[in-house]
Amino acid sequence: MPMYKVKPVSPGGIKIDLPTCMYKLPNVHAPRTNCGEHALQNGEVDPALKALEARQDEVLKRLYELKATIDGLAKTVTTPDADLDATTLSRGPAESVFKGTADLDSLLGKDLGALRDIVINANPACPPLSLLVLHSLLCQRYQVLSSVHVHSSVSSVPPPLLSCLGPRHKDSYARQCFQLGFTLIWKDVPKLEMKFNTQSMCPIEGEANVARFLFRLLGAEPQDPVAATQMDCWIDTAVFQLAEGGSKERAAVLRSLNAALGRSPWLLGEEFSLADIVSACCVLRAGQSTSAPANVQRWLKSCQNLGHFDFVYPLLQ
Numbered sequence: 627m628p629m630y631k632v633k634p635v636s637p638g639g640i641k642i643d644l645p646t647c648m649y650k651l652p653n654v655h656a657p658r659t660n661c662g663e664h665a666l667q668n669g670e671v672d673p674a675l676k677a678l679e680a681r682q683d684e685v686l687k688r689l690y691e692l693k694a695t696i697d698g699l700a701k702t703v704t705t706p707d708a709d710l711d712a713t714t715l716s717r718g719p720a721e722s723v724f725k726g727t728a729d730l731d732s733l734l735g736k737d738l739g740a741l742r743d744i745v746i747n748a749n750p751a752c753p754p755l756s757l758l759v760l761h762s763l764l765c766q767r768y769q770v771l772s773s774v775h776v777h778s779s780v781s782s783v784p785p786p787l788l789s790c791l792g793p794r795h796k797d798s799y800a801r802q803c804f805q806l807g808f809t810l811i812w813k814d815v816p817k818l819e820m821k822f823n824t825q826s827m828c829p830i831e832g833e834a835n836v837a838r839f840l841f842r843l844l845g846a847e848p849q850d851p852v853a854a855t856q857m858d859c860w861i862d863t864a865v866f867q868l869a870e871g872g873s874k875e876r877a878a879v880l881r882s883l884n885a886a887l888g889r890s891p892w893l894l895g896e897e898f899s900l901a902d903i904v905s906a907c908c909v910l911r912a913g914q915s916t917s918a919p920a921n922v923q924r925w926l927k928s929c930q931n932l933g934h935f936d937f938v939y940p941l942l943q
Contacts, residue, residue: 741771743807746820746836747829750783750812754833755907755938758790760840761808762934765792767844771804777813786940787812806843834865834904841900853894860893860901864908876912883909884919891928902929910942 748754764770772791776783791810819829820836830836838861841847848854863882867875883905886893893901906929909915915926929935 741802741804741807742822743771743809744820744822744840745809745811746818747777747811747813747815748818749815750780750787752818753787753790753941754818754836755911755941756833756837756904757810757840758937758941759903759907759934760837760844761791762937763844764806764808764840768805769803770806770808772808773810775809775811777811779814780812783812790937790941792937832865834861837861837900837904841903846899848894848899856894857899857901861904864901864905868905868912868914869908876914880909880914880918880922883925884921887921887925891925898932906935907938910938 746754746757748757761770761772765772774788774791776788791808817831818833818836819831820839821829830839848857863879868879871879883893890896892898893905902925906926909918909922909926915923918926930939
């Protein structure tokens with residue numbers, strides 16, 4: 627006989643269906659009589675699903691553009707190794723002598739929202755005169771945002787070097803308005819170096835090599851292989867013998883320049899080229915402008931009359 631008796635709280639006739647499998651899936655091989663949630667007749671996709679996919683692609687694209695913009699800002703605005711900021715933009719005083727065009731997307735990569743900035747480290751003891759001329763030419767072709775910085779390895783920089791890229795532009799903080807960035811950092815480096823992509827690009831060293839890179843952006847390089855070879859020959863001769871050579875080498879180069887300029891107004895004939903820019907800057911840096919032969923002096927005057935050497939002569943004083 628039980629000690630306690632409790633009445634049942636539920637009827638005893640409850641039937642419980644226990645599952646026979648963990649997960650249930652519809653039979654994909656069975657004929658369908660009704661459309662699925664996102665599938666329409668004839669195998670088409672629901673427009674709502676298409677809109678969702680398009681929205682996802684747009685969000686991913688905007689995120690990628692935002693990342694590219696942040697990478698550009700991290701590279702230029704908060705440029706490492708730069709302590710003093712003197713943002714400037716130069717406008718060349720004369721019309722560009724080059725009429726060709728260059729595709730920046732093919733040379734520098736497609737613009738995805740970040741400013742394509744060229745960063746140059748140069749020693750203030752040896753200013754890159756030819757790059758200043760090329761900067762002036764680039765400003766005639768593109769909207770260039772230029773900036774000058776001073777690295778902590780340099781104790782002091784003369785004021786002309788801080789303003790060598792021209793006066794400050796009123797829209798210098800609207801980076802999206804510019805096509806190209808030109809950042810010059812005065813730094814204690816043994817040799818001039820340039821980087822376009824500071825994260826994945828090896829630096830280009832030497833003023834002549836950087837000048838060749840910048841000249842390509844103008845779309846004015848000679849198409850004739852012979853003329854291109856002559857241009858490279860004059861550039862190497864000016865850099866290695868005129869700028870870095872002894873007195874005998876300088877005299878020999880000046881005689882060669884005088885002979886070539888006696889036959890044509892420019893070194894490659896009737897067209898002004900990178901050979902004239904680099905060679906003229908090397909003559910000016912070597913202090914040979916006043917003692918040079920007559921044809922060389924006439925040629926230097928022609929270069930000065932173009933208006934793109936205006937920022938070079940103040941640095942020679």
